[in-house]
Amino acid sequence: MRIIIFLLFLSSTAFQAQNYQFSEDINIACTPVISQGRTGTCWSFSTSSFLESEIIRLKGKPIDLSEMYTVRQIYPEKAENYIMRQGKAQFSQGGLAHDVLHSVSKYGLVPQSVFNGLDTNETEHNHTEMIAVLNAMLDRYIDNPAKELSPKWKMAVSGVLDAYLGTKVKEFEYDGTTYTPMSFLEMTGITPNDYVSVTSFKKAPFYSTFILNIPDNFSNGSFYNVPLEDLVTVTDNALENGFSVELDVDVSEVTFSSKHGVAVIPNSNDDNKAILTEIKPEKQITQDYRQQEFENYNTTDDHLMHIVGTLKDQKGNTYYKVKNSWGTDANRNANGGYIYMSKAYFKLKAISVTLHKDALPKAVANKLNM
Numbered sequence: 345m346r347i348i349i350f351l352l353f354l355s356s357t358a359f360q361a362q363n364y365q366f367s368e369d370i371n372i373a374c375t376p377v378i379s380q381g382r383t384g385t386c387w388s389f390s391t392s393s394f395l396e397s398e399i400i401r402l403k404g405k406p407i408d409l410s411e412m413y414t415v416r417q418i419y420p421e422k423a424e425n426y427i428m429r430q431g432k433a434q435f436s437q438g439g440l441a442h443d444v445l446h447s448v449s450k451y452g453l454v455p456q457s458v459f460n461g462l463d464t465n466e467t468e469h470n471h472t473e474m475i476a477v478l479n480a481m482l483d484r485y486i487d488n489p490a491k492e493l494s495p496k497w498k499m500a501v502s503g504v505l506d507a508y509l510g511t512k513v514k515e516f517e518y519d520g521t522t523y524t525p526m527s528f529l530e531m532t533g534i535t536p537n538d539y540v541s542v543t544s545f546k547k548a549p550f551y552s553t554f555i556l557n558i559p560d561n562f563s564n565g566s567f568y569n570v571p572l573e574d575l576v577t578v579t580d581n582a583l584e585n586g587f588s589v590e591l592d593v594d595v596s597e598v599t600f601s602s603k604h605g606v607a608v609i610p611n612s613n614d615d616n617k618a619i620l621t622e623i624k625p626e627k628q629i630t631q632d633y634r635q636q637e638f639e640n641y642n643t644t645d646d647h648l649m650h651i652v653g654t655l656k657d658q659k660g661n662t663y664y665k666v667k668n669s670w671g672t673d674a675n676r677n678a679n680g681g682y683i684y685m686s687k688a689y690f691k692l693k694a695i696s697v698t699l700h701k702d703a704l705p706k707a708v709a710n711k712l713n714m
Contacts, residue, residue: 362623364606364657366684371653371665372588373400375408377681379671381469384437387560388414389669390648391444391698394590395453395534397652398700401586402533410454412461412469413525414444416509417451423482423501425562427493431486437475438560441590441648441698442541446563449536452525458516461509474508540704540714543567543696544575546635551711558645558695567696568712572631576691579651579664582703589651590698591666593685594643597693602670605678606663607685609692623659629691637692645695655684662687 375396380389388411399407418439426435461469478501485497506512515524523531548554553566570578582589594600600607604620611625618624637643653665663684672681701714 362659363621364623364684366655366657366663368665369654369656369662370583372397372583372586373406374588374650374652374667375406377667377672377677378669379468380411380669383469383471384475385411385415385439385469385471386648386669387439387441388412388418388444390650390667391441391590393650393667393669394441394588394698395444395448395532397588397650398534399532401588407532408456410456410459410461412509413454413459413513414447414451415461416459416505416512417447418443419478419505420498420501422562423478424498426482427485427497431483434559434562435479435482436560437471438645439562440541440560440565440592441539441696442565443563445536445539445698448529448534452527452529453532453534454513454516454523454525454528455518458518459510459513471508474504477504538701539698540701541565541567541696541698542570542575542578542704544570544572544631544634545638546631550574556696560645570708570712572629572634572691574708575694575697576687577705578699578703578708579690579697580654581705582699583651583654583664585703587700587703589703590648591651591664592645592648592695592697593690594645594693594695595647596644597689600683600689600693602668602677602681602683603675605682605684607666607683607689607693609686609688623657623661626686626688627692629688634692643693643695649683651685651697664690 375393380386392409392411392414396407396409422435426433481500485493488494513525515522518528543556548569550569550571553568555564556567579589598616599610599619601620606620608619609627610616610619611627615624650667651664652667655663655665663686666683666685668681668683670677670681704714
Protein backbone atom coordinates (compact mmCIF):
# COMPACT_ATOMS: atom_id res chain seq x y z
CA MET A 345 0.00 0.00 0.00
CA ARG A 346 2.82 2.41 0.88
CA ILE A 347 4.40 1.80 -2.55
CA ILE A 348 1.10 2.55 -4.30
CA ILE A 349 0.61 5.76 -2.30
CA PHE A 350 4.21 6.82 -3.07
CA LEU A 351 3.72 6.20 -6.80
CA LEU A 352 0.47 8.14 -6.74
CA PHE A 353 2.28 11.01 -5.01
CA LEU A 354 5.02 11.02 -7.65
CA SER A 355 2.43 10.94 -10.42
CA SER A 356 0.48 13.81 -8.84
CA THR A 357 3.65 15.88 -8.36
CA ALA A 358 4.73 15.33 -11.97
CA PHE A 359 1.28 16.30 -13.18
CA GLN A 360 1.28 19.50 -11.15
CA ALA A 361 4.77 20.50 -12.26
CA GLN A 362 4.02 20.33 -15.99
CA ASN A 363 7.58 21.02 -17.12
CA TYR A 364 7.66 22.51 -20.61
CA GLN A 365 7.55 20.13 -23.53
CA PHE A 366 7.58 22.04 -26.81
CA SER A 367 6.72 20.88 -30.30
CA GLU A 368 7.28 22.99 -33.40
CA ASP A 369 4.26 24.11 -35.35
CA ILE A 370 5.58 26.65 -37.89
CA ASN A 371 9.28 26.84 -38.76
CA ILE A 372 10.36 29.44 -41.34
CA ALA A 373 13.78 29.14 -42.96
CA CYS A 374 16.42 31.40 -41.46
CA THR A 375 20.18 31.69 -41.17
CA PRO A 376 22.09 30.40 -38.09
CA VAL A 377 22.03 32.19 -34.75
CA ILE A 378 25.05 34.46 -34.27
CA SER A 379 26.19 36.93 -31.61
CA GLN A 380 26.12 40.73 -31.67
CA GLY A 381 28.98 40.63 -29.18
CA ARG A 382 29.46 43.57 -26.83
CA THR A 383 27.47 45.99 -28.94
CA GLY A 384 24.05 47.60 -28.87
CA THR A 385 23.40 46.72 -32.51
CA CYS A 386 20.60 44.17 -32.09
CA TRP A 387 18.57 46.33 -34.48
CA SER A 388 20.99 45.55 -37.31
CA PHE A 389 21.53 41.89 -36.39
CA SER A 390 17.83 41.11 -36.07
CA THR A 391 16.73 43.05 -39.15
CA SER A 392 19.57 41.59 -41.21
CA SER A 393 18.40 38.14 -40.10
CA PHE A 394 14.87 39.11 -41.10
CA LEU A 395 16.09 40.21 -44.55
CA GLU A 396 18.09 36.99 -44.90
CA SER A 397 14.85 35.03 -44.42
CA GLU A 398 13.17 37.30 -46.93
CA ILE A 399 15.92 36.53 -49.47
CA ILE A 400 15.38 32.80 -48.85
CA ARG A 401 11.65 33.32 -49.40
CA LEU A 402 12.17 35.40 -52.55
CA LYS A 403 15.21 33.73 -54.10
CA GLY A 404 15.41 30.35 -52.42
CA LYS A 405 19.00 30.73 -51.23
CA PRO A 406 20.64 31.89 -48.00
CA ILE A 407 22.95 34.91 -48.06
CA ASP A 408 24.89 35.99 -44.98
CA LEU A 409 24.44 39.77 -44.93
CA SER A 410 26.81 42.21 -43.27
CA GLU A 411 25.27 43.71 -40.16
CA MET A 412 28.17 46.09 -39.69
CA TYR A 413 27.92 47.54 -43.18
CA THR A 414 24.52 48.90 -42.16
CA VAL A 415 25.84 50.09 -38.78
CA ARG A 416 28.65 51.90 -40.62
CA GLN A 417 26.12 53.74 -42.80
CA ILE A 418 23.75 54.73 -39.99
CA TYR A 419 26.25 56.14 -37.48
CA PRO A 420 26.97 59.32 -39.51
CA GLU A 421 23.22 60.00 -39.67
CA LYS A 422 22.92 59.51 -35.91
CA ALA A 423 25.85 61.85 -35.42
CA GLU A 424 24.31 64.53 -37.63
CA ASN A 425 21.03 64.31 -35.73
CA TYR A 426 22.92 64.73 -32.45
CA ILE A 427 25.12 67.58 -33.72
CA MET A 428 22.32 69.59 -35.31
CA ARG A 429 20.20 69.23 -32.17
CA GLN A 430 23.21 70.52 -30.21
CA GLY A 431 23.37 67.44 -28.03
CA LYS A 432 19.68 67.60 -27.08
CA ALA A 433 19.02 64.18 -28.61
CA GLN A 434 20.12 60.61 -28.01
CA PHE A 435 23.37 59.39 -29.52
CA SER A 436 23.77 55.72 -28.71
CA GLN A 437 24.31 52.30 -30.23
CA GLY A 438 20.57 51.68 -30.51
CA GLY A 439 18.31 51.81 -33.53
CA LEU A 440 15.20 50.28 -35.05
CA ALA A 441 14.24 48.07 -37.97
CA HIS A 442 13.32 51.02 -40.17
CA ASP A 443 16.86 52.34 -39.81
CA VAL A 444 18.14 49.20 -41.51
CA LEU A 445 15.54 49.48 -44.26
CA HIS A 446 16.48 53.15 -44.74
CA SER A 447 20.14 52.18 -45.02
CA VAL A 448 19.33 49.39 -47.46
CA SER A 449 17.32 51.78 -49.63
CA LYS A 450 20.02 54.45 -49.64
CA TYR A 451 23.27 52.46 -49.41
CA GLY A 452 22.40 48.93 -50.55
CA LEU A 453 23.56 45.63 -49.08
CA VAL A 454 26.82 43.72 -48.96
CA PRO A 455 27.61 40.17 -47.80
CA GLN A 456 29.35 39.41 -44.52
CA SER A 457 32.36 38.07 -46.41
CA VAL A 458 32.99 41.55 -47.85
CA PHE A 459 32.48 43.68 -44.71
CA ASN A 460 32.63 42.06 -41.26
CA GLY A 461 33.48 45.14 -39.17
CA LEU A 462 36.32 43.34 -37.37
CA ASP A 463 40.07 43.84 -37.27
CA THR A 464 42.22 40.94 -38.42
CA ASN A 465 42.78 39.56 -34.91
CA GLU A 466 39.25 40.17 -33.63
CA THR A 467 36.63 37.44 -33.37
CA GLU A 468 33.87 39.30 -31.49
CA HIS A 469 32.31 42.72 -31.95
CA ASN A 470 32.99 45.20 -29.16
CA HIS A 471 31.94 48.82 -29.68
CA THR A 472 32.51 50.05 -26.13
CA GLU A 473 35.57 52.11 -26.98
CA MET A 474 34.26 53.30 -30.34
CA ILE A 475 31.03 54.73 -28.94
CA ALA A 476 32.94 56.45 -26.11
CA VAL A 477 35.29 58.09 -28.61
CA LEU A 478 32.41 59.20 -30.83
CA ASN A 479 30.43 60.60 -27.90
CA ALA A 480 33.38 62.56 -26.60
CA MET A 481 34.19 63.89 -30.06
CA LEU A 482 30.65 65.01 -30.83
CA ASP A 483 30.22 66.66 -27.43
CA ARG A 484 33.47 68.54 -27.95
CA TYR A 485 32.32 69.81 -31.34
CA ILE A 486 29.02 70.97 -29.82
CA ASP A 487 30.83 72.63 -26.90
CA ASN A 488 33.53 74.11 -29.11
CA PRO A 489 35.28 77.08 -27.39
CA ALA A 490 35.36 78.84 -30.77
CA LYS A 491 31.55 78.90 -30.61
CA GLU A 492 31.41 77.85 -34.23
CA LEU A 493 30.85 74.32 -35.51
CA SER A 494 33.82 73.09 -37.50
CA PRO A 495 32.93 71.73 -40.96
CA LYS A 496 35.45 68.96 -40.34
CA TRP A 497 33.28 67.08 -37.86
CA LYS A 498 31.89 64.78 -40.56
CA MET A 499 35.38 63.83 -41.69
CA ALA A 500 36.38 63.17 -38.09
CA VAL A 501 33.38 60.88 -37.47
CA SER A 502 34.04 59.04 -40.71
CA GLY A 503 37.67 58.56 -39.73
CA VAL A 504 36.72 56.96 -36.41
CA LEU A 505 34.22 54.65 -38.11
CA ASP A 506 36.81 53.68 -40.72
CA ALA A 507 39.30 52.84 -37.98
CA TYR A 508 36.91 50.72 -35.91
CA LEU A 509 34.57 49.20 -38.52
CA GLY A 510 36.27 49.52 -41.90
CA THR A 511 36.15 51.79 -44.93
CA LYS A 512 33.11 52.11 -47.15
CA VAL A 513 32.57 49.50 -49.86
CA LYS A 514 32.23 50.60 -53.47
CA GLU A 515 32.63 47.37 -55.48
CA PHE A 516 33.21 43.71 -54.65
CA GLU A 517 33.14 40.15 -55.97
CA TYR A 518 30.53 37.63 -54.85
CA ASP A 519 30.03 34.17 -56.37
CA GLY A 520 32.07 35.17 -59.39
CA THR A 521 30.11 38.34 -60.13
CA THR A 522 31.12 41.95 -59.56
CA TYR A 523 28.62 44.03 -57.60
CA THR A 524 28.15 47.42 -56.07
CA PRO A 525 26.09 47.54 -52.85
CA MET A 526 23.09 48.74 -54.88
CA SER A 527 23.37 46.08 -57.59
CA PHE A 528 23.79 43.44 -54.87
CA LEU A 529 20.57 44.71 -53.29
CA GLU A 530 18.81 44.35 -56.64
CA MET A 531 20.07 40.76 -56.94
CA THR A 532 18.59 39.84 -53.54
CA GLY A 533 15.07 40.83 -54.58
CA ILE A 534 14.58 43.03 -51.49
CA THR A 535 12.47 46.16 -52.06
CA PRO A 536 12.78 48.28 -48.89
CA ASN A 537 9.52 50.16 -49.47
CA ASP A 538 7.61 46.86 -49.28
CA TYR A 539 8.11 46.64 -45.50
CA VAL A 540 5.95 48.23 -42.83
CA SER A 541 6.19 48.64 -39.06
CA VAL A 542 3.08 48.05 -36.96
CA THR A 543 2.44 48.85 -33.30
CA SER A 544 -0.46 49.12 -30.85
CA PHE A 545 -0.76 52.05 -28.48
CA LYS A 546 -3.58 54.40 -27.52
CA LYS A 547 -1.34 57.38 -28.21
CA ALA A 548 -2.88 57.77 -31.68
CA PRO A 549 -6.11 56.70 -33.40
CA PHE A 550 -6.13 53.10 -34.53
CA TYR A 551 -5.59 52.47 -38.27
CA SER A 552 -3.53 55.64 -38.57
CA THR A 553 0.21 56.35 -38.50
CA PHE A 554 2.20 58.18 -35.86
CA ILE A 555 5.78 58.71 -34.68
CA LEU A 556 6.43 56.39 -31.75
CA ASN A 557 8.19 58.29 -28.96
CA ILE A 558 10.85 55.83 -27.83
CA PRO A 559 14.53 56.65 -27.30
CA ASP A 560 15.89 54.59 -30.20
CA ASN A 561 13.54 56.20 -32.73
CA PHE A 562 16.14 58.90 -33.40
CA SER A 563 15.09 59.00 -37.06
CA ASN A 564 11.43 59.75 -36.17
CA GLY A 565 10.07 56.77 -38.07
CA SER A 566 6.31 56.35 -38.43
CA PHE A 567 4.38 53.27 -37.35
CA TYR A 568 0.97 51.94 -38.33
CA ASN A 569 -1.21 51.78 -35.22
CA VAL A 570 -3.71 48.93 -34.74
CA PRO A 571 -5.65 47.45 -31.79
CA LEU A 572 -3.76 44.87 -29.75
CA GLU A 573 -5.70 41.90 -31.08
CA ASP A 574 -4.90 43.03 -34.62
CA LEU A 575 -1.20 43.21 -33.74
CA VAL A 576 -1.39 39.53 -32.78
CA THR A 577 -3.45 38.72 -35.88
CA VAL A 578 -0.95 40.51 -38.13
CA THR A 579 1.92 38.49 -36.65
CA ASP A 580 0.09 35.18 -36.79
CA ASN A 581 -1.11 35.74 -40.34
CA ALA A 582 2.42 36.47 -41.50
CA LEU A 583 3.85 33.31 -39.95
CA GLU A 584 0.99 31.14 -41.21
CA ASN A 585 1.69 32.36 -44.75
CA GLY A 586 5.45 31.84 -44.76
CA PHE A 587 6.60 35.35 -43.77
CA SER A 588 8.91 35.87 -40.81
CA VAL A 589 8.54 38.92 -38.57
CA GLU A 590 10.95 41.43 -37.07
CA LEU A 591 10.22 42.16 -33.40
CA ASP A 592 11.04 45.13 -31.14
CA VAL A 593 10.38 44.10 -27.54
CA ASP A 594 11.08 44.76 -23.87
CA VAL A 595 13.36 42.06 -22.42
CA SER A 596 13.84 43.61 -18.97
CA GLU A 597 11.38 41.27 -17.25
CA VAL A 598 12.80 38.65 -14.87
CA THR A 599 10.59 36.19 -16.74
CA PHE A 600 12.46 36.82 -19.98
CA SER A 601 15.28 34.28 -19.70
CA SER A 602 17.75 33.42 -22.44
CA LYS A 603 19.25 30.86 -20.04
CA HIS A 604 15.94 29.00 -19.88
CA GLY A 605 14.89 29.96 -23.40
CA VAL A 606 11.45 31.32 -22.49
CA ALA A 607 9.66 34.66 -22.16
CA VAL A 608 6.42 34.49 -20.16
CA ILE A 609 4.15 36.65 -17.98
CA PRO A 610 2.90 34.82 -14.87
CA ASN A 611 -0.46 35.69 -13.44
CA SER A 612 1.19 35.90 -10.01
CA ASN A 613 4.64 37.28 -9.21
CA ASP A 614 5.01 34.34 -6.84
CA ASP A 615 5.50 32.20 -9.94
CA ASN A 616 8.30 34.32 -11.42
CA LYS A 617 10.91 31.62 -10.80
CA ALA A 618 8.82 28.51 -11.34
CA ILE A 619 7.36 29.67 -14.66
CA LEU A 620 10.80 29.60 -16.25
CA THR A 621 10.66 25.80 -16.23
CA GLU A 622 7.01 24.91 -15.55
CA ILE A 623 3.69 25.78 -17.14
CA LYS A 624 1.92 28.29 -14.90
CA PRO A 625 -1.17 30.47 -15.43
CA GLU A 626 -0.35 33.64 -17.35
CA LYS A 627 -1.82 37.11 -17.02
CA GLN A 628 -4.61 38.25 -19.32
CA ILE A 629 -3.25 41.26 -21.20
CA THR A 630 -5.62 44.07 -22.17
CA GLN A 631 -5.02 47.15 -24.29
CA ASP A 632 -5.34 49.37 -21.22
CA TYR A 633 -2.87 47.34 -19.16
CA ARG A 634 -0.39 47.32 -22.04
CA GLN A 635 -0.69 51.11 -22.29
CA GLN A 636 -0.27 51.55 -18.55
CA GLU A 637 2.91 49.49 -18.46
CA PHE A 638 4.35 51.45 -21.38
CA GLU A 639 3.58 54.84 -19.88
CA ASN A 640 5.01 53.99 -16.45
CA TYR A 641 8.28 52.74 -18.04
CA ASN A 642 7.75 49.10 -17.04
CA THR A 643 7.73 48.37 -20.78
CA THR A 644 10.67 49.94 -22.58
CA ASP A 645 12.35 49.69 -25.96
CA ASP A 646 15.12 47.20 -25.09
CA HIS A 647 15.88 44.72 -27.80
CA LEU A 648 15.11 43.60 -31.35
CA MET A 649 14.81 39.97 -32.43
CA HIS A 650 13.42 37.89 -35.29
CA ILE A 651 10.27 35.73 -35.10
CA VAL A 652 10.69 32.65 -37.31
CA GLY A 653 7.90 30.33 -36.24
CA THR A 654 5.57 29.03 -33.56
CA LEU A 655 5.54 26.19 -31.05
CA LYS A 656 3.03 24.59 -28.70
CA ASP A 657 3.52 23.21 -25.23
CA GLN A 658 1.86 19.98 -24.10
CA LYS A 659 -1.27 21.88 -23.02
CA GLY A 660 -1.72 23.47 -26.45
CA ASN A 661 -0.51 26.96 -25.58
CA THR A 662 1.16 28.76 -28.49
CA TYR A 663 4.58 30.42 -28.31
CA TYR A 664 6.55 32.39 -30.86
CA LYS A 665 9.90 30.98 -31.87
CA VAL A 666 12.16 34.02 -31.65
CA LYS A 667 15.71 34.07 -33.00
CA ASN A 668 18.00 36.03 -30.70
CA SER A 669 21.47 37.48 -31.37
CA TRP A 670 23.24 36.57 -28.13
CA GLY A 671 25.02 33.51 -29.50
CA THR A 672 24.57 29.79 -28.87
CA ASP A 673 26.57 29.20 -25.69
CA ALA A 674 24.39 26.62 -23.92
CA ASN A 675 25.33 27.98 -20.49
CA ARG A 676 23.67 31.30 -21.31
CA ASN A 677 21.29 30.53 -24.18
CA ALA A 678 18.88 27.61 -24.26
CA ASN A 679 17.22 26.24 -27.39
CA GLY A 680 20.29 26.96 -29.50
CA GLY A 681 19.85 30.71 -29.01
CA TYR A 682 16.09 30.88 -29.56
CA ILE A 683 13.51 32.29 -27.15
CA TYR A 684 10.08 30.69 -26.88
CA MET A 685 7.80 33.66 -26.22
CA SER A 686 4.25 33.28 -24.96
CA LYS A 687 1.33 35.20 -26.45
CA ALA A 688 0.89 37.00 -23.11
CA TYR A 689 4.49 38.21 -23.16
CA PHE A 690 4.13 39.35 -26.76
CA LYS A 691 0.89 41.22 -26.05
CA LEU A 692 2.37 43.09 -23.10
CA LYS A 693 5.97 43.63 -24.16
CA ALA A 694 6.11 43.85 -27.96
CA ILE A 695 6.82 47.44 -28.96
CA SER A 696 6.31 46.82 -32.67
CA VAL A 697 6.69 44.36 -35.52
CA THR A 698 8.09 44.87 -39.02
CA LEU A 699 7.02 42.69 -41.91
CA HIS A 700 6.35 42.58 -45.63
CA LYS A 701 3.15 44.40 -46.53
CA ASP A 702 1.87 41.28 -48.35
CA ALA A 703 1.90 39.50 -44.99
CA LEU A 704 -0.85 41.75 -43.62
CA PRO A 705 -4.36 40.24 -43.42
CA LYS A 706 -6.54 41.81 -46.11
CA ALA A 707 -9.00 43.19 -43.56
CA VAL A 708 -6.24 45.00 -41.67
CA ALA A 709 -4.54 46.19 -44.86
CA ASN A 710 -7.83 47.66 -46.07
CA LYS A 711 -8.33 49.54 -42.79
CA LEU A 712 -4.80 50.92 -43.15
CA ASN A 713 -5.59 52.03 -46.74
CA MET A 714 -2.82 49.83 -48.11
